[in-house]
Amino acid sequence: MAGEQAGADGAEFAAGLRRLLEWLHVPGGGGARNEVVQLVRTALGPAGLEESVVARELPEFEHVNLQTALDAWTAExxxxxxxxxxxxxPHFGGVDxxxxxxxxxxxxxxxxxxxxxxxxxxPGSTLACLRLALLLVTDDAGSYVLLVxxxxxxxxxMSVEVAGLPVQQAQAVLAELDRLRRELNVYRGRLVEVTPTQMGGVALSFLDPPDVRRDDVVLPGAVLTRVERHALGVAEHRAGLRAAGQHLKRGLLLYGPPGTGxxxxxxxLLGRMEEYTRLLLTGRSLGAVGSIADLARELQPAVVVLEDVDLVAAERFSHHGHGGGPVLFDLLDAMDGAAPDADLLFVLTTNRADLLEPALAARPGRIxxxxxxxxxxxxARRRLLDLYGRAVPLRLTEDDVAAAVERTEGVTASFLKELLRRAVLEALHDADPLTEVGGEHLRRALDDLLDSTQHITRTLLGVGGGEIVDDAGIELDGSYWPR
Ligand SMILES: Nc1ncnc2c1ncn2[C@@H]1O[C@H](COP(=O)(O)OP(=O)(O)OP(=O)(O)O)[C@@H](O)[C@H]1O
Ligand SMILES: [Mg+2]
Known part of the structure; x- marks a missing residue:
């Protein structure tokens, strides 16, 4: 292994030395005879070679939009x-x-x-995007070269560079590509999950819109109405608010114990905001909030969801002692950067409002x-039993239900969901295929879940009721967003 590595290092060294010698000995640089260089030099001609190169750096997730823009631009x-x-x-960083x-x-x-x-x-389609390519262009502006x-x-x-045009004209080409990227943006109106990549950037992937109806959300009426009014009401009255000089940009914080919904x-909300561009960030991808907020601004009306923001607040909390880590401040700054009349909704969720409070107090006006x-x-517990028992052949007396409701005082909504699953399992133990789930099954499932020795199981399921629950919010299927 070590020998191989030494061999590889040696080869790399020799190649490096060869390049250096070429560069030293051949007038104009050794690379002048390279076929790529010759192609570019011929395409540009002596006048074109005099012009500056104008470059545009783009976040990695813009690759597909750039290609879409280039395809449209090429076809003009x-x-x-x-x-x-x-x-x-491989291993060469890049070329310019x-x-x-x-x-x-x-x-x-x-x-x-x-x-x-x-x-x-x-969702369900792909586009072949150039990874490293020269575009030799001839149009009204003249003959010039793009490197993607x-x-x-x-x-x-990622980057796109223009050579062979006076700076202003090169800028105009890039501006035209920017315009097309915005106009044809593949993320507009979509539900998109933002995930970190190995290279330290973020990747965007399309998600199917969730199918959660209003009846599926068991919250006190006033709470749900408040959330709806803030998130959806503004969209309904967009024109009226703007006409009255009122801002549309808004921030909503949902806080509470794990597993409460x-x-x-x-x-x-996301299921209802169909005409919005919906961008979802969680965990490490929260660090990309700056570039994602820019994207949201371009694609408004848009919603940016920042899930479990306490994870970033807690991350460096202890090292800074000013009520939040840098990522949290970035996040709050990104929320502030957008123009007030932009139809942008930021939704933050957390189960540690106490960690966020100092940061929010230091930067008021975002939420x-x-x-x-x-x-x-x-x-609500009674409604949850109904809700998650909808597809179950339940045969419960009023006493069974009342007992379950009483015994589940202090548990979370997800606990009740799990309870019904366990009750179905209990019933299946007795008779498979399932015929009915009765009071006895529900009781046994509840005994098991409430058993004090099952504390860790409850924690792992995220169904603990007000007990110490892992801050990291461990979830069994490893994804916070069930597909
Ligand atoms: N209020 C609720 N009404 C209906 N179902 C709920 C409710 N709360 C939780 N559930 C059910 O429990 C599951 C887990 O809840 P959810 O992921 O929304 O919890 P959370 O509050 O986001 O927790 P965490 O703080 O750990 O992220 C949901 O997918 C849903 O099926
Ligand atoms: Mg959650």
């Missing part, structure tokens, strides 16, 4: 575009257009068929409504 009449692929051996114009400091590049990466451009380069192992962002409520989602009261 009066423009001819020839695409040539460039390959770079300046290097390809002069051949100086050139990594060992060569021409090839364009490498593409297949990226989702909608995806993010990679050593490059957290914060995520569930968010899913219900306009904080709603507590609490443990279900007796009436």
């Amino acid at each position: 009449s009066g423009r001819r575009v020839e695409v040539r692929g460039v390959v770079l051996p 257009l300046q290097q390809l114009m002069t051949g100086e400091g050139l990594p060992p590049v060569r021409l090839s068929a364009p490498a593409v990466v297949d990226l989702p451009d909608g 380069q995806g993010a990679g192992e050593h490059r957290p962002t 914060k995520t569930h409520t968010v899913r219900y 306009d409504v904080a709603v507590e989602v609490d443990l279900p009261d007796a009436a």
